[in-house]
Amino acid sequence: MSKSSSSTRFLPCGRPKIFESRQPNQELLEVWQTQLKSYLIAQGLKYTHQRWKIAELILLTGGHLDAQGLVEQVKKKHSGIGAATVYRSIKVLCDASILKESLTDANGRVVYELYDQAHHDHIVCLDCDEIFEFHDEKIELQQSAVVQQLDFKEVRHRHVVYAHCSFRDASR
Amino acid sequence: MSKSSSSTRFLPCGRPKIFESRQPNQELLEVWQTQLKSYLIAQGLKYTHQRWKIAELILLTGGHLDAQGLVEQVKKKHSGIGAATVYRSIKVLCDASILKESLTDANGRVVYELYDQAHHDHIVCLDCDEIFEFHDEKIELQQSAVVQQLDFKEVRHRHVVYAHCSFRDASR
DNA sequence: ATGAATGCAAAGGTTTTGCACCCCC
C-alpha cells in the first residue's frame, strides 16, 4: 500500500522518527463519525458540518494540539469556521470521549489528544517540542499504592517528564 | 512557644490538618534574604524593597500560590506594589532559585512553591483544592529507568495526582 | 418550524510591554 517509508525520517532534535503519527484510514474515520453522531443524538444536540470538520482535523492530525493550535489549523483548512466554534467544539468533543486533555506543555498550555487510547504518560522533548508517550505498569502500581496509603481516591493523574533528547546534535 | 496545637484542625474536605504550613523563623528569613541579595549582586541586578517584600510574602506563606493569587496577596499587604512588578519578580525569584513552578492546578493555573525543598510530587485534593506532597523513591527510580531506556535525559518532571479525599463527608 | 449552533464582535481575564519617573549602587 505504501511506498514511502523506506528512508528513515528525523525529528528536529535529531531523533529518528520511529512512531509515525496515527493515520486513521477511512474506515476508522467513519467509526469516529458514528460515535460523534450517536453522542450528539443521545444528548439532543446537533450533528453539524463544523463539528465534524473539527473532529476530523484532530483525528487526521492524530497528535497533540493545544486549543490555539487547533484554532489555527482550523482557520487554515476551513476559513469559514470561527474561533468560538472551535473552543465550543473542544468541549463537546471532550464530552463525547473523542478528545481529552492530556498534559500541560513546556509553555504552560493544555494539550489535547485523542481519547481513544490506553492510558499513558508523556515525555516532552525540550529540543524539538515533540511529545512522546510511555506507559509503565510498575510506576502505575506504585503510584496507586502511595495514593491509597495517603487516603486519597485517584481521579486522574498527569506524569510528564521534560527532557532533552540524546539524539540531539552535540554541536548545537 | 505555641499554645494552639492541642485541638485538631480540619481542612475543608474533612481531612485532619496534620501538616502545618512551614512557618519560617526570623533566622531562616535572613538566610533567604542573603541568598536573594547574593544572586542579585552576582547578576548585576538590584536588591529592591519590592523584590524582598514579594519574596518575604511567599516565604511566610510557605505554600502553593499561582501568579494571580500572589498578585492579590501583594496588593493586600503592600498596596503600593504594582501587578507588573509581581510578575517580573516571579521570574527573578525563579532564576534566583527561591521559587519554582511546581504544578498545574485543577483550574489549569501554574502553581509556584519554594525552591528550597527536596523534590516531591503532588496530590491535588479535588474536594478542597489543598495541595499535598509525596515522594516515592520506587517511582522515581522506575521513572529514571524508563526515561533512560527511551534515550532521553530528564531535566524535570511533574507528577500530579488529582484525587478525592477519603475523609470527605459522605453525605455531601 | 423551532430550538440549537454558528460567526462575529465585544467583553473578560491574565500576562506582557512601553515609557516616564524613581531609586539603588
Added chain:
DNA sequence: GGGGGTGCAAAACCTTTGCATTCAT
C-alpha cells in the same frame, strides 16, 4: 550620576459570552 527597577496604563493574548442569523432535524 547612571542604569536598572517600578508603577501606571495600554497592549497583547487567549478564551468566553451575547446576539442576530443560519441550519439541522
